[in-house]
Amino acid sequence: MTKENGQLGVCQRFGAGHMPPEENEKVGIALGSLGKLPLNALRINPENGASGWYIYGGESSDGPDFYQPLHIAHLVDRCPKIVPYLALPPGWRVLLAPEYEDVWFDSVLIDKLSDGD
Template sequence: MQNDSSEICRRFGTDYMPPDLGEKVGIALGTLGNVPLHAVRLRPENGTCGWYIYCGEYSTDDDFYQPLHVEHLAERCPEIVPYLALPPGWRVLLAPNYEDVWFDGDISTASDHTEPS
């Protein structure tokens, strides 16, 4: 993960802040395989690294996201792994032959897992 993640951070001119493998992400496991992949990093807290990931359509259901340790992302959602060192406030949108990565200042200090507007 080190080389790909550090290159992504260099490419976007931001700090390198990789999560610990034992930290958790919020991931909508039931959406994996849908397109596009959406990911946002909020402020880490309470054992989470701040990443929330889903594919396809967002849902406001209370059980939309499930916790998953970072170390399991390589097998469950490998396409997001190179982006995990982006700091809080960054968003990623991936689809076949498409990548959009940007800093969203409105969410850089947010701490809940709702989809910011």
């Protein structure tokens, strides 16, 4: 199964649209937190070369240095567990832990975008 087919399958399984990012787009990733559980990811609207994905382990932080930019192409090595979920469109969240998966649409992510927050 190719990465693209796996991502399409995830989108179909959750009844979501299919919006894969380009490999040269970036994610915001908290590299220092990736050893913590659960693994969290959320997607807002892509813009300016950013895919809209933010990925972190454990609890999130508003700290200015919490997230670092990373190209999508490097996620296969740095955070392979999230790769199958990357084609979920803006508004989707993912939470992964050992033997646990939660994937849901969060309208708050879209509402914030609409309100300009």
